[in-house]
Every structure is written in C-alpha cells, then in structure tokens.
Amino acid sequence: MDRAEDPRLVWGLRIGFALVVLAVWQVTAVRLGENFFAAPGAIVSSAVALLRSGELMHYFVPTLEVLAWGFLLGLAVGIPIGLAIGRWRRLYWVSEGPINLFYTTPLAAVIPIILVILGFGTTTKVFVVFAFVVFSVLINSAAGVRNVDGDLLELARSYGSSEPMLWREILIPSALPFVLVGIRIGIGRALIGAVVAEFYAGISGVGYLIIYYSNRFDVASALVPVGMLIALGVGSTAGLKRLQEWLTPWASEARV
Amino acid sequence: MVGVATDERSATGGRRAVRLPSRVEERLWWASGLVLVVVVWQVYAMLSTSSLIVGPWEVVEATGDLIASGELWEYAQSSALSFAIGMLIGSVSGLVIGLLVGRFRLVEITLDPYISALYATPLVAIIPVLIVLLGFGPLSKIVIVSIFVFFPVAINTAAGVKEVPRDLLELADSFCSREMLTWRDVVVPSALPFIVTGLRLSVGRGLIGVVVAEFETAVTGLGYLILSKSRRFLMAESLVPVVVLMIAGFVLYSLLKRVEDGMLERRRGL
Amino acid sequence: MAQIRAENVEKHFGHVQALGRLHLEVETNEFVSVLGPSGCGKTTLLRIVAGLVPPDGGTVYVDGEPVTGPRPNTTLVFQHFRLLPWRTAEDNVAYGLRLRGMAKRQAREEVRPYIEMVGLEGFEKSYPYQLSGGMQQRVGLARALAIDPEILLMDEPFGALDAQTREVMQEELLRIWNATHKTVVFVTHSIDEALVLSDKVVVMAARPGRIIETIEVPFPRPRPTNLRADPVFAQLRTRMWELLRTTEPEETGVAGG
Ligand SMILES: Nc1ncnc2c1ncn2[C@@H]1O[C@H](COP(=O)(O)OP(=O)(O)OP(=O)(O)O)[C@@H](O)[C@H]1O
Ligand SMILES: [Mg+2]
Numbered sequence: 078m079d080r081a082e083d084p085r086l087v088w089g090l091r092i093g094f095a096l097v098v099l100a101v102w103q104v105t106a107v108r109l110g111e112n113f114f115a116a117p118g119a120i121v122s123s124a125v126a127l128l129r130s131g132e133l134m135h136y137f138v139p140t141l142e143v144l145a146w147g148f149l150l151g152l153a154v155g156i157p158i159g160l161a162i163g164r165w166r167r168l169y170w171v172s173e174g175p176i177n178l179f180y181t182t183p184l185a186a187v188i189p190i191i192l193v194i195l196g197f198g199t200t201t202k203v204f205v206v207f208a209f210v211v212f213s214v215l216i217n218s219a220a221g222v223r224n225v226d227g228d229l230l231e232l233a234r235s236y237g238s239s240e241p242m243l244w245r246e247i248l249i250p251s252a253l254p255f256v257l258v259g260i261r262i263g264i265g266r267a268l269i270g271a272v273v274a275e276f277y278a279g280i281s282g283v284g285y286l287i288i289y290y291s292n293r294f295d296v297a298s299a300l301v302p303v304g305m306l307i308a309l310g311v312g313s314t315a316g317l318k319r320l321q322e323w324l325t326p327w328a329s330e331a332r333v
Numbered sequence: 334m335v336g337v338a339t340d341e342r343s344a345t346g347g348r349r350a351v352r353l354p355s356r357v358e359e360r361l362w363w364a365s366g367l368v369l370v371v372v373v374w375q376v377y378a379m380l381s382t383s384s385l386i387v388g389p390w391e392v393v394e395a396t397g398d399l400i401a402s403g404e405l406w407e408y409a410q411s412s413a414l415s416f417a418i419g420m421l422i423g424s425v426s427g428l429v430i431g432l433l434v435g436r437f438r439l440v441e442i443t444l445d446p447y448i449s450a451l452y453a454t455p456l457v458a459i460i461p462v463l464i465v466l467l468g469f470g471p472l473s474k475i476v477i478v479s480i481f482v483f484f485p486v487a488i489n490t491a492a493g494v495k496e497v498p499r500d501l502l503e504l505a506d507s508f509c510s511r512e513m514l515t516w517r518d519v520v521v522p523s524a525l526p527f528i529v530t531g532l533r534l535s536v537g538r539g540l541i542g543v544v545v546a547e548f549e550t551a552v553t554g555l556g557y558l559i560l561s562k563s564r565r566f567l568m569a570e571s572l573v574p575v576v577v578l579m580i581a582g583f584v585l586y587s588l589l590k591r592v593e594d595g596m597l598e599r600r601r602g603l
Numbered sequence: 604m605a606q607i608r609a610e611n612v613e614k615h616f617g618h619v620q621a622l623g624r625l626h627l628e629v630e631t632n633e634f635v636s637v638l639g640p641s642g643c644g645k646t647t648l649l650r651i652v653a654g655l656v657p658p659d660g661g662t663v664y665v666d667g668e669p670v671t672g673p674r675p676n677t678t679l680v681f682q683h684f685r686l687l688p689w690r691t692a693e694d695n696v697a698y699g700l701r702l703r704g705m706a707k708r709q710a711r712e713e714v715r716p717y718i719e720m721v722g723l724e725g726f727e728k729s730y731p732y733q734l735s736g737g738m739q740q741r742v743g744l745a746r747a748l749a750i751d752p753e754i755l756l757m758d759e760p761f762g763a764l765d766a767q768t769r770e771v772m773q774e775e776l777l778r779i780w781n782a783t784h785k786t787v788v789f790v791t792h793s794i795d796e797a798l799v800l801s802d803k804v805v806v807m808a809a810r811p812g813r814i815i816e817t818i819e820v821p822f823p824r825p826r827p828t829n830l831r832a833d834p835v836f837a838q839l840r841t842r843m844w845e846l847l848r849t850t851e852p853e854e855t856g857v858a859g860g
Contacts, residue, residue, distance in 0.1 A: 170362035291461035
C-alpha cells in the first residue's frame with residue numbers, strides 16, 4: 078500500500094483474475110448444461126430479459142422499501158437507547174445480558190415463528206429487518222459512549238459543562254465513529270434479514286424472485302437478483318465509508 | 334461562588350475508586366436484567382389471549398417433550414454435524430487464503446476487491462440456488478456453512494498478517510530464516526488473535542447458514558424442526574430449537590471471546 | 604486573606620500517598636510557582652484546588668469558602684492539553700465560551716485575539732491531530748485564557764514549547780496577569796522559569812507529596828530581561844537546585860508537614 082503501484086498492473090491482475098474465473102465457469106457450465114449451471118453468458122441474457130420485462134424492478138422496489146423502513150426504525154430505536162445505555166451504568170448492567178443474548182441469537186431461526194404471529198405481509202418483513210439492525214446499532218452506540226475519554230469528561234466538568242452541552246460537545250462526537258460502525262454492520266444484517274424474510278413472507282421482493290426461479294431450476298435467472306444484492310451490499314458499504322470520512326474527519330476507523 | 338452540580342462518579346476519583354461494592358451491584362443488576370426479560374415474557378404470554386403467544390414455561394415443558402421423544406437430539410445432531418464440518422472447511426480455507434492475501438502483495442491486489450465485495454453481500458441469497466445445484470442432502474449445508482465462514486476468517490487473518498510487527502519480520506530475515514519458518518515462528522503466532530476474532534465472528538454466520546439451508550431443504554435439522562412445528566402452530570415446540578441455537582451461539586461466541594482476550598492479555602504482559 | 608488556602612490536604616490513590624497534609628496559601632493576584640520532582644503530586648494538588656477531585660482529608664478554601672466542585676471563576680490548564688479531537692483549533696478555544704451559552708459564531712469572533720496571542724493565526728480550522736504538540740498546548744492555553752478566569756491554575760503549560768516560543772508565552776502571560784489581576788498557580792519543572800515569573804516559589808517533595816520550602820522571589824517588577832545575571836538569581840537558583848536534588852522520598856505512611 079505504501080509504494081505507489083502501477084495501476085496498469087493492479088487492474089491487469091484484477092481483471093485478468095475475473096476473466097479466468099469467468100472463462101473456467103463458462104466452459105464448465107456449457108459442458109454440464111448451460112442453463113442449469115448458469116454460465117455467465119446465460120446469466121447475462123437472463124438479466125437482459127428480466128430488465129426488459131421490468132420484472133426485476135418490480136420485485137426490487139418492495140425490497141428497498143422494506144429495507145428502508147426496517148433500517149430507519151432500527152436506527153431510530155437503536156441509537157438513542159444505545160447512547161442512554163452507554164451513559165448510565167445501571168441501565169447498562171441491566172440490559173447487557175439480554176442484549177448480548179439477542180445479538181448472538183441467529184435471528185434467522187425465528188423468522189418462521191414471527192411469520193406465524195405477524196402474518197405474511199410487509200409488517201413481518203419490516204419487523205425482521207428492524208430486529209436484524211437494532212442490536213448492532215444499539216451495542217455499538219453504547220460502546221461509543223462508554224469508550225469516551227475520561228480526561229475529556231473531567232475537562233467538561235472543570236469548565237462547568239451542563240449535561241446537554243456534554244452530550245453535544247463530547248459524548249456524541251466521541252460515540253459517532255462507533256455509531257457509524259454499528260450502522261455499517263447493521264446494513265449488512267438488514268440485507269440478510271430482508272432476503273430471508275422474503276424467502277418466506279409473501280410474493281414480493283428479490284428474495285421471492287430468487288426462490289421462484291430456483292424452484293423452477295432456472296439458476297441463471299435466480300442469480301440475477303443475487304447480482305443486484307451484491308451491488309447493493311458493495312454500494313452501501315462504500316457509501317458508508319464515504320459518510321464516515323466526511324462526518325468524522327478526525328478519526329480513523331473505530332474498532333469494537 | 335456558584336456551586337456546580339458534580340457528577341458523583343468522577344467526583345470520587347473515577348470509576349476505579351468505588352470498585353468493590355459496585356462489582357457486586359453490577360452482578361445483581363446484570364442478573365436482574367435476565368430475570369426481568371423472562372418475567373415480562375411470562376406475564377405477557379399469560380395476559381395474551383392469542384394461542385400463538387407462548388411463555389417461557391411452556392417452552393420449558395416443550396423442551397422436556399422433545400427430549401423425551403428423541404426428536405431434539407436427532408435434529409440437533411444433524412445440524413451440528415453439518416455445522417462442524419462446514420466450519421472446519423470454511424475456516425481452514427479462509428485461513429490459507431487470508432495468510433496469502435496478507436503476506437503477498439500481488440495476491441492481495443488480485444483478490445482483495447472480490448473478497449471485500451462478497452463479504453458485504455448478503456450471501457443468504459445464494460442458498461436456494463446452491464440447494465438446486467447441490468441437492469437436499471448434507472452436502473448443501475456443508476458448502477453453505479463453509480462459504481459463510483470463509484469470508485470473516487479470510488478477512489481477519491489477512492488483517493492480522495498485515496499487523497505483524499515489521500521489526501519482527503526483519504529480525505527473522507536477519508537470521509536468514511526461511512520463508513516457511515518465518516511463517517511458523519512469526520507470522521502465524523502474531524496473527525493468531527485476529528484469526529480467533531474471525532472465527533468468533535463466523536460462528537453466528539455459520540449458524541444462520543445452517544438454519545436457512547435447513548429451512549430450504551426441509552428434510553432434517555433444527556431449522557427444519559422450527560419450520561415444521563411452526564407450520565402446525567406448535568409455537569412452544571418451534572421455540573425449543575431456537576433456544577438451543579441461541580445457547581450454542583452464545584457459548585461458542587463467549588468461548589472464542591475468552592480465548593481471544595486471553596491471547597491479547599498475554600501479549601500485553603510480554 | 605488568602606484567596607486560596609489549602610489546609611492539611613491529603614490524597615491517596617490505592618496505597619500511593621499522593622499528598623500528605625499539605626498546606627498552601629496563595630494571595631489574591633499573586634503569582635505562585637510549584638516546583639517538584641515528577642510524581643510528587645503537583646497535578647493532584649491542582650485538580651483538588653480546581654474542585655475536580657475531593658481530598659481524602661483536609662479542606663481547600665477559595666475566597667474563604669470550602670471547595671466542593673468546579674467553580675466558574677477558576678480554570679485549569681491541563682498538563683496533557685485535553686483538546687476535543689472533533690473540534691477545530693478555534694472551536695476548542697471557544698469551548699468555555701460556548702458552555703456559557705454564547706452562539707458559535709460570536710464565540711469564534713471573541714476568541715480571535717487569543718488565537719493571535721498564542722500565535723496560531725492560520726491554524727484556526729485545523730483539527731488537533733493536524734497540530735504539533737506545542738501548537739496543541741497553545742490551543743489549551745488560549746482556551747483557558749478566553750474565559751478570563753480570576754484564578755488560573757496552570758499545569759506545566761509551556762512544557763511542550765520550544766525555547767523561543769516559551770519566552771514569548773511567558774511575557775504574554777505576565778502581561779495578561781498584570782492587566783487583569785489574576786491569581787496564578789503555575790506548575791513547572793524549570794527553576795529559571797519559576798524565578799522569572801513568580802512572586803513565590805513552593806518546592807515540593809514526593810511520597811508523600813508535600814511542600815518542603817517556600818521561597819519569596821525578591822525581584823521588583825517589571826523584571827529586566829537580563830535578570831539571570833543578577834547574583835541573587837544565581838543564589839536562589841542554586842538553592843532550589845540543591846533542594847530538588849536532595850529530596851529523598853520519606854517512608855510512606857508517615858505524615859509529612
Ligand atoms: N488517578 C490516579 N490513580 C492512581 N494514582 C494516581 C492518579 N493520579 C495520580 N496518581 C499517583 O499520584 C502520584 C502523584 O501524581 P501527580 O500526577 O500528581 O504527579 P505530578 O507531580 O503531577 O508528576 P509529573 O511532574 O510527572 O506530572 C503519582 O505517584 C501517581 O502515580
Ligand atoms: Mg503532573
């Protein structure tokens with residue numbers, strides 16, 4: 078990283094590697110059955126077909142809606158509660174056990190049960206995304222506040238800071254890098270929650286599209302929404318990195 | 334002179350000063366938090382008129398039933414086996430690739446963008462596809478778990494290798510250590526805590542992989558147990574495997590966390 | 604009446620006795636320097652006087668009233684700067700004014716003279732990590748001066764500065780002190796600095812932290828720049844040096860006094 082590397086070498090290697098993988102894949106798949114084993118060529122033509130018919134967008138938009146609602150709800154609940162838990166230690170102690178328990182639970186396992194209770198609608202999906210997001214945001218926000226430098230708390234005290242000013246000048250800026258890490262982890266989990274929920278709840282969303290084509294053994298078409306999800310995952314992660322650099326120019330990445 | 338309200342905590346010289354009584358207090362609060370959750374859940378279930386809302390006591394009873402009938406054991410075994418094999422394959426391959434990426438700049442340049450991209454992807458999306466390709470047997474589950482586990486281990490291992498102190502590598506070079514020996518003596522031991530971090534983070538993902546795969550294959554395993562019971566509205570019984578998974582995840586996570594903390598502590602002691 | 608009076612002040616950290624039965628009096632508008640070996644309790648003394656930590660025994664009186672917490676008329680310049688990493692230099696300097704309810708824009712306006720005084724024009728928008736140690740220290744200094752306190756407690760405020768900047772800052776400090784009638788308690792490791800600046804120098808020893816000698820500095824003000832050539836200066840300097848050199852830690856647990 079420290080040496081300036083020739084970009085031609087860098088991109089040559091990367092693209093070369095991708096081409097080799099694609100070529101091997103294409104040759105093997107064509108030998109074994111082009112559609113079933115989803116040769117790259119077959120995926121591209123399926124993608125074109127799905128885009129042309131508008132099917133892809135038709136299924137993609139509801140996923141984005143579910144994601145947005147669940148994610149925003151998760152932030153709206155997770156950040157304030159996490160900050161409060163980080164500030165008041167009794168609250169922290171009381172909630173630490175349950176929160177860790179919920180955080181380490183494979184939440185995907187609960188989805189069929191949530192489905193039975195909340196029904197096969199959008200509510201279920203939003204709730205699932207919310208549940209996937211909220212704990213990582215909450216845990217990281219709390220860690221951020223608890224991680225505040227005690228010397229700075231003393232500084233604030235020596236200048237007679239009020240509690241609101243303490244939050245504004247010290248606690249929130251100090252927690253911000255952690256909150257952003259929580260959000261980044263949360264986005265990843267939100268995507269997982271949305272997809273799994275859509276596997277089972279109702280007939281909309283990219284998750285459903287994947288199941289639909291898989292059940293028809295049309296692997297090439299099933300992989301098209303997967304590609305969308307890869308783009309969404311990579312895009313949102315990159316976007317958050319940007320946001321992080323912009324919002325917390327003083328901090329290198331916080332580690333939790 | 335204005336008396337400024339002081340924060341009692343720091344006025345007594347920071348948290349350290351009030352250690353002893355507060356540690357007991359901390360334990361009490363901690364325990365009461367867990368008790369509170371169980372009590373609230375039980376009361377809510379008792380007040381609820383819906384038969385779909387079951388309380389902890391019913392789950393305990395259902396656990397007894399499922400153990401007695403041998404169902405729980407049978408399904409848990411199937412999940413555990415796939416999980417363990419998948420974990421093993423995924424972490425070994427993650428380790429190898431991670432070491433290569435961390436140590437050789439050209440490998441890093443080539444693979445890093447792809448590994449990062451797939452790490453950011455919700456890989457659950459490929460589960461239905463993989464099952465179509467690999468069938469409904471344990472092979473699908475094992476492959477899925479391996480893929481899920483591979484990425485956190487590879488990424489953390491690579492990060493660990495890159496953190497190997499430069500002067501230690503120079504030391505090895507100054508003794509004309511051969512590459513393989515340098516790996517054994519310097520690179521791997523120094524990256525070990527990171528590798529354990531990767532393993533810790535992959536436990537949760539691996540469990541998700543197993544469960545969702547079992548939802549899809551619907552033949553056996555704890556995931557299938559959840560699905561089949563909840564479809565017949567046997568809510569208490571469907572929660573039993575959830576609790577088992579919860580405990581498994583929590584225990585494995587805490588165990589690896591402890592190993593990791595121990596390593597870091599010993600390192601700091603040196 | 605002394606503006607600051609510490610009576611029998613004691614402080615322990617675990618089994619370390621940081622301060623043992625310490626007495627100190629500082630008059631209004633007096634400039635007192637505190638000199639002592641590392642770890643003798645200088646920082647601890649200032650934190651107690653500032654009301655940041657309570658003493659385990661004894662009392663500190665300011666203006667005749669016992670100290671129970673931080674007071675708005677007192678400011679501590681911290682040894683290790685303590686800047687807010689997420690605020691620019693000017694916003695760090697404005698911190699105290701902002702806490703007093705001043706709007707951001709006005710506070711920035713108000714602190715401009717202080718930023719100029721410490722020689723940081725052009726660095727207003729820099730974050731602490733973009734500043735050198737000496738520059739960060741000057742930000743901390745300006746932050747304390749900006750709220751114009753009556754009592755200024757300074758914990759090695761020039762420790763990170765180069766010799767030239769240090770002298771400029773010393774002169775500035777004296778000018779401000781003269782113009783605004785502040786009371787200053789000034790911790791330093793430099794005997795020369797203490798002699799040049801102060802009315803009175805207290806010399807401390809460690810384990811337990813205590814004052815072993817109080818020396819009045821007889822030079823009239825304003826003091827000439829060639830003060831160091833004065834034979835009395837050399838004499839005092841030698842005496843303090845001897846004092847600092849010979850302070851052996853006493854047995855712990857014995858109350859000094
Ligand atoms: N918060 C604390 N916890 C434990 N021990 C402390 C604490 N603060 C100070 N001490 C101990 O009290 C003694 C005095 O510390 P203090 O910081 O007051 O020394 P100092 O004279 O300011 O030293 P220096 O010149 O190095 O800044 C030291 O032995 C130190 O280890
Ligand atoms: Mg000190």
